[in-house]
Amino acid sequence: MSRSLRHGALAATAIAFSITALTACGAGNDAQTLGVRPDNAAASAGTIKVQNVNVITQPERDAKGPAVVSATVFNNGSKPETLDSITLTGSSGSVQLNPAKGSGPLVVPAGGKVVIGGKGNASAVIENGAEAAKNGNVQPLVFKFSRTGDVSLGASVVPAKHYFEGFGPSSLPEPPKTPEASPSGSASGAASPDASESPSGEASASETGQAG
CATH class of the missing domain: 2.60.40.1890 (PCu(A)C copper chaperone)
Incomplete structure (x- = not known):
């Protein structure tokens, strides 16, 4: 009888140890639980x-x-x-x-x-x-x-x-600027109204004067 009790106690101890070990392993493998970060x-x-x-x-x-x-x-x-x-x-x-x-x-x-x-x-x-x-x-x-x-x-x-995912840079280098695009655009935009209006106005005025 005592031998049976002894075996039962040993079996219970082994089961308890196994559960404890499994619980510890589960917690150790859970990086979020322990706040463990990848090895860097x-x-x-x-x-x-x-x-x-x-x-x-x-x-x-x-x-x-x-x-x-x-x-x-x-x-x-x-x-x-x-x-x-x-x-x-x-x-x-x-x-x-x-x-x-x-x-x-x-x-x-x-x-x-x-x-x-x-x-x-x-x-x-x-x-x-x-x-x-x-x-x-x-x-x-x-x-x-x-x-x-x-x-x-x-x-x-x-x-x-x-x-x-959240470890990108705070700011990326600015892309290279193309200064030719802005001046040419503004120049063409400013020149086109003058070219279309002023020369034609002067021409019409001179022609009118000659006709008079």
């Missing part, structure tokens, strides 16, 4: 840390348009640093950096951070994104800082879907 690239050099780095492309595979680099840059030093450039190693893609507000260099304040990507943040736009980066690849990047120098890492290339 990170690197550091000196007082600079670059974290949560990704190259984010258009949401649709065949869509044309720019890609962006998303990242968080920490400056643990006592002096501000400027992020001078981001280079895509082995690619012809060029990255246009823009601060969150206004224009000028992208400065990482002393003891502070700069978030790149997402609404209201600084942006790093890859103009020819479809050609420069391919989804599923790991793209080598080099962040060049004014004091620290180069910080290199490899970033995952992902489409702007699901978690990455």
Whole structure:
């Protein structure tokens, strides 16, 4: 009898342990429950840390348009640093950096951070994104800082879907202006009324005078 009770107790303990383990695994795999974000690239050099780095492309595979680099840059030093450039190693893609507000260099304040990507943040736009980066690849990047120098890492290339959907740039580079179109349009618009009215008026007046 005691042996049966012992076996029953062991069986109950095993079942309870199994349920606990399954519950823990379920919670661990639920990224939303724990607030776990996808593993992103990170690197550091000196007082600079670059974290949560990704190259984010258009949401649709065949869509044309720019890609962006998303990242968080920490400056643990006592002096501000400027992020001078981001280079895509082995690619012809060029990255246009823009601060969150206004224009000028992208400065990482002393003891502070700069978030790149997402609404209201600084942006790093890859103009020819479809050609420069391919989804599923790991793209080598080099962040060049004014004091620290180069910080290199490899970033995952992902489409702007699901978690990455809201990490587009705060502003895209303005398209190149065509100054020829505006002056020519205004010139032709201003000249056509004068050409149609003034010369004909002068001609009719002279003809009338000669006829008189």
